[in-house]
C-alpha cells in the first residue's frame with residue numbers, strides 16, 4: 001500500500017492510498033467526494049497524472065505509483081479528468097498532453113488500456129502512449145495494438161566492414177524528419193504535426 005497526503009478544502013489533508021498494480025490498482029481517499037463515488041476523486045486523479053500542487057506528504061511515493069498505474073483503467077480516468085481538450089476536433093489538437101487526453105477518452109470507449117512511452121537514452125524528449133487490449137485474465141496484453149508518440153530520433157541499423165573483414169551490425173540514432181509517430185497494428189507512420197497524427201489515429205479508432 002502506498003499513501004499520500006493532499007490538502008483539500010478541509011482543514012486536515014486528505015489521505016490518499018493505492019493498493020495493487022496495473023489492471024487491479026485500487027484507490028482510496030478520505031475526502032467526501034470519494035465516499036460518494038466509491039472509487040475515484042480529484043485527489044486520486046491528480047496523483048495519477050503526477051500533479052503535486054496540493055501534495056503535503058508522500059512525495060517520495062510518486063515514483064512507486066507511476067509504474068503501478070501502467071495499464072490501470074484509473075489512469076485513463078485520471079487523464080479524462082484533466083481539463084479541456086477531450087472534445088476538440090482531432091486536427092486542432094496540437095500538444096502532446098491534449099493528444100493523450102483525447103486518446104485516453106477514445107481508448108476508454110473501446111475498453112483499451114494505456115501504457116506510457118517514456119524517454120530513452122537515444123531520445124531524451126520522447127513521450128507518448130501505447131494502447132493495449134485486455135487479455136483473458138483481465139491483464140493488458142504486452143503487445144500494443146497501436147501507439148502514439150512524440151519522438152526526435154529513431155534507431156537505424158546497418159552493417160560495417162571491420163578491420164578483420166567481418167561484417168558488424170551497428171545501431172545509431174538518427175534524427176527524425178517528422179516527429180509524431182503513430183503505430184496502427186504493425187504499421188508505423190510519422191507526421192510533421194500533432195493534429196495530423198491524432199487524425200490518423202482517430203481514423204483507426206473509427207474502424208477497429
Ligand SMILES: [Zn+2]
Nearest residue numbers: 029031041043
Ligand atoms: Zn479525494
